[in-house]
Amino acid sequence: MTATEPGRVGDFATDFDHTDPAWVHDPYPIWEDLRGRCPVAHTDRYGGAWLPVTHEGVAAVAYDTEHFTSRSVVISNVKPGPLDLPAPIGLAPPITSDPPFHAMARRLLLPAFSPKAIAALEPMTRQLCRDLLDATEGRDELDAATDYAQHIPLKVIIGMLGFPQEDADIFRRFIHMVLESVNATAEERLAQIENGEIDAYINAQIDDHLAHPRDDLTSFLLSAELDGAKLAPEHVRGTMVLLMIAGIDTTWSAIGSSIWHLGLHPEDRRRLAGEPELLPTAMEEFLRAYAPVTMARMVAKDVELEGRTLHEGDWLLLPFPAANRDPAVFPDADRVVIDRADNRHAAFGLGIHRCLGSNLARMELRVALSEWMARYPEFEVSDPDAVTWSAGQVRGPRRIPIRILR
Amino acid sequence: MQVHVDRERCQGHSRCYDLAPEIFDVDDLGNAFELGDGTVPPELHDKARLAQTNCPEHAIEIRED
Numbered sequence: 001m002t003a004t005e006p007g008r009v010g011d012f013a014t015d016f017d018h019t020d021p022a023w024v025h026d027p028y029p030i031w032e033d034l035r036g037r038c039p040v041a042h043t044d045r046y047g048g049a050w051l052p053v054t055h056e057g058v059a060a061v062a063y064d065t066e067h068f069t070s071r072s073v074v075i076s077n078v079k080p081g082p083l084d085l086p087a088p089i090g091l092a093p094p095i096t097s098d099p100p101f102h103a104m105a106r107r108l109l110l111p112a113f114s115p116k117a118i119a120a121l122e123p124m125t126r127q128l129c130r131d132l133l134d135a136t137e138g139r140d141e142l143d144a145a146t147d148y149a150q151h152i153p154l155k156v157i158i159g160m161l162g163f164p165q166e167d168a169d170i171f172r173r174f175i176h177m178v179l180e181s182v183n184a185t186a187e188e189r190l191a192q193i194e195n196g197e198i199d200a201y202i203n204a205q206i207d208d209h210l211a212h213p214r215d216d217l218t219s220f221l222l223s224a225e226l227d228g229a230k231l232a233p234e235h236v237r238g239t240m241v242l243l244m245i246a247g248i249d250t251t252w253s254a255i256g257s258s259i260w261h262l263g264l265h266p267e268d269r270r271r272l273a274g275e276p277e278l279l280p281t282a283m284e285e286f287l288r289a290y291a292p293v294t295m296a297r298m299v300a301k302d303v304e305l306e307g308r309t310l311h312e313g314d315w316l317l318l319p320f321p322a323a324n325r326d327p328a329v330f331p332d333a334d335r336v337v338i339d340r341a342d343n344r345h346a347a348f349g350l351g352i353h354r355c356l357g358s359n360l361a362r363m364e365l366r367v368a369l370s371e372w373m374a375r376y377p378e379f380e381v382s383d384p385d386a387v388t389w390s391a392g393q394v395r396g397p398r399r400i401p402i403r404i405l406r
Numbered sequence: 407m408q409v410h411v412d413r414e415r416c417q418g419h420s421r422c423y424d425l426a427p428e429i430f431d432v433d434d435l436g437n438a439f440e441l442g443d444g445t446v447p448p449e450l451h452d453k454a455r456l457a458q459t460n461c462p463e464h465a466i467e468i469r470e471d
C-alpha cells in the first residue's frame with residue numbers, strides 16, 4: 001500500500017473530505033464503495049460531519065426538517081454555533097430558512113420562476129446561445145465551458161433582473177470571487193459581498209427601477225410584499241445575490257457536464273444529433289448522472305440515520321448526486337442511458353427546498369444543448385486529461401477543450 | 407384511468423406538466439394539479455404512467471380500472 005499524502009483521505013468511511021483530489025476527480029466509485037459498507041460515513045474534519053450516500057438516506061434527511069436545519073448549507077472550516085445564525089430565517093432566505101418562515105420567503109419568489117413565467121424567457125435565451133456560438137464560428141478548437149456554458153446562466157439572470165448586458169463582466173468577477181475563495185467561510189463570503197462594488201452597483205440599479213418600474217425581476221421584487229409590507233432594499237439586494245450564487249455555476253456545470261459527456265461518447269452524440277426529440281429525456285439523464293449540487297444540513301436534534309446516531313450541532317453533507325447513482329433506485333445507475341424513461345432523479349433536491357430555479361435551469365439546459373447540437377453536431381473532447389472539475393459542493397467541468405470535426 | 411396529484415407531496419418539480427400537459431397543469435406557484443376530474447383517455451395512459459415514474463416526490467396517484 002502506498003502512503004497517503006498529508007491531509008489526503010485514506011478511508012472515506014471514517015475520514016471523508018469532499019475537497020480531496022480523489023473526490024474532485026471522480027466521486028462515484030467512492031460513493032459506490034461506501035454504499036456497500038457504511039452507508040453513512042463520518043469525518044472529524046470540519047468540526048465533525050456525516051455523509052449519507054444512499055437514495056433512502058439522502059431523501060430521509062431532505063424530508064426531515066424537524067431534525068435537520070438549513071441554517072448553514074455550505075460546509076466550511078468554521079462551524080457556526082447554535083446562536084451564530086438567525087433561525088429560522090438564516091442568511092439567505094429561503095435556502096437557509098427553516099419552516100415556518102421558509103414557506104413565506106419561498107412563496108414570494110415562486111411566481112417569477114413558475115414554468116409559464118420561465119417559458120417567456122426562452123426566445124431571449126435561444127438568441128444569446130446563438131450569439132455565443134456565432135462568436136466561435138470558424139474555429140476548430142474551443143472551450144465549451146469558458147466560451148459557452150459559463151456565459152449562459154449569467155446572461156439570462158442579468159436579462160431577468162433587467163440589468164444592462166454590458167455589465168456582465170462585473171458579475172463574472174464578483175461570482176468568481178465568491179465561489180473561488182474556498183478557504184473563506186460562507187459568512188466571510190457574504191461579508192465580502194456586503195462591502196463590495198457589487199452593492200453600489202445593485203443599489204444604483206434598484207434606484208433606477210424604483211424611478212422607472214418595468215416588467216422585470218427587479219421591479220417584481222421591489223413591488224413584492226411579505227407580511228403586508230414591501231421588501232426592504234437590503235432584502236431585495238440579498239435575494240438578487242442569492243439567485244446569482246444559486247443559479248449561475250450550478251447551471252453552467254449542468255450544461256458543461258452534458259457537452260463533456262457527448263464529447264466523449266460519440267454513440268450518444270450521434271443518436272442525439274439524429275433524434276433531437278430525445279433531448280428532453282437525455283437531458284434528465286445528464287442531470288441524474290452528473291447532478292452538480294451537493295447541499296448540507298446541521299443536525300437540529302439528535303436523530304438516528306441508517307443505524308448511526310447523529311448529534312445536535314453535527315454537520316451533514318447531503319449529496320443528491322450520490323442518491324442519483326444508487327442502484328437500489330436506478331437500474332444500471334452508473335451507466336448514462338440517454339433514453340432512460342423512468343427517472344425520478346433528485347438533482348434539484350427533494351422536499352420543501354426543491355430548487356426554486358429548476359424550471360429556469362431546465363429551460364437553459366434544453367436550449368443550450370439544442371443550439372449547440374444544431375451548430376456542432378460533430379465534435380469531441382480534444383484532450384480528456386485537460387478537463388478540470390470544480391472542487392466543493394457544486395461539481396462541474398471548468399475547462400472542456402473541444403475539437404469541432406468537419 | 408384516473409390520475410390525482412397529492413398537493414401535500416407535490417413540490418413543483420413540474421416533470422408531469424413537461425411530460426403530459428394534456429393531463430396536468432401548474433398553478434402560479436408552479437405546483438401541479440390534474441386537469442378536469444383526472445380521467446385519462448386510453449391514448450394518454452402511457453403518458454400518465456411516464457409522469458408518475460418521473461415525479462421525484464411520488465406525488466402522482468394513478469387508479470387503473
Ligand code: HEM
Pocket residue numbers: 062070073094095096097106153157242243244246247248250251254291292293295296320346347348349350352353354355356357358360361
Ligand atoms: C442545473 C442547475 C441547478 C441545480 C442542479 C440546482 C440544485 C438545487 C438544489 C439541489 C437545491 C436544494 C437545496 C436544499 O435542499 O437545501 C436548490 C435550491 C435552490 N435553487 Fe437551485 N439549482 C440549479 C439552478 C438554479 C437556478 C437557475 C436558480 C435561480 C436563478 C436556483 C435557485 C435556487 C434557490 C433560490 C434555491 C433555494 C430554494 C429553497 O430553499 O426553497 N437554482 N437548487
Ligand code: SF4
Pocket residue numbers: 411415416417418419420421422423436437438460461462463464465466
Ligand atoms: S412532477 Fe410531481 S412534484 Fe413535480 S409538479 Fe408534478 S406532481 Fe408535483
